[in-house]
Amino acid sequence: MIDAGARVIDSSPMYGRAEEVVGDLVEADGSRDRFFLATKVWTKGAKEGLQQIENSFRYLHTKRIDLIQVHNLVDLETQLVTLRRLKAEGRIRYVGVSHWNASAYDELEKTLRREELDFVQLNYSVVEREAEKVLLPLARDRGVAVLANRPFAQGQLFAKVKDKPLPDWAAAAGIASWGQLMLKFVVSHEAVTCAIPATSKPEHMQDDAKAGGGPMPDAATRERIAALFA
Numbered sequence: 001m002i003d004a005g006a007r008v009i010d011s012s013p014m015y016g017r018a019e020e021v022v023g024d025l026v027e028a029d030g031s032r033d034r035f036f037l038a039t040k041v042w043t044k045g046a047k048e049g050l051q052q053i054e055n056s057f058r059y060l061h062t063k064r065i066d067l068i069q070v071h072n073l074v075d076l077e078t079q080l081v082t083l084r085r086l087k088a089e090g091r092i093r094y095v096g097v098s099h100w101n102a103s104a105y106d107e108l109e110k111t112l113r114r115e116e117l118d119f120v121q122l123n124y125s126v127v128e129r130e131a132e133k134v135l136l137p138l139a140r141d142r143g144v145a146v147l148a149n150r151p152f153a154q155g156q157l158f159a160k161v162k163d164k165p166l167p168d169w170a171a172a173a174g175i176a177s178w179g180q181l182m183l184k185f186v187v188s189h190e191a192v193t194c195a196i197p198a199t200s201k202p203e204h205m206q207d208d209a210k211a212g213g214g215p216m217p218d219a220a221t222r223e224r225i226a227a228l229f230a
Helices: 018-028 046-060 076-088 102-114 135-142 156-160 178-187 202-212 219-228
Strands: 008-010 036-041 065-071 092-098 119-123 145-149 194-196
Touching (some): 008 145, 008 194, 018 036, 018 046, 046 065, 065 076, 076 092, 092 145, 102 119, 156 178, 178 219
Parallel strands (some): 008 036, 036 065, 092 119, 119 145, 145 194
């Protein structure tokens, strides 16, 4: 990941031992300063939320976490109070909210309009474009950074292009794989800060990271990409 130039690691207390594994690896090679570490709080109650957050600090072996997000908007107001206090103390750099399903977009919109947030995480892909209507423009206008999850629609996009060759124009657009094509569509949106594709295979991670370099699709190329999955 370091060699590929990637920086963001988005984890969660819900992802098994992910925080512990990340923390152990980052501590072992002294690479903490090279990464933007993000995680989540997903529980009810101030005491329970703080305990989960303190566990994240311990598992990640860090005195400061770059971003903590209230996942699925659970007990939002309670957890935001805690996160903002920790941000004021310098233990957290950024505060955000996250969700993975378009069914929550109405509530996400209300939250973005009401709260002062640094980040929002939401699902966005070439076949899940509902966020383009309101949330992405709103985040841009409010100065809120966007983490896009599910850029492969949980793998559904690869099933659509299985055994199909890349289009002839892909190479000229700096695209060398279907994964890069899907990711470039996501990160080329002006409101998107970063895509978090999620993979368990190092070779896929290395290929995904290449989507962050080279030319980005212009409006015409984005529509070409969308047409492939229509």
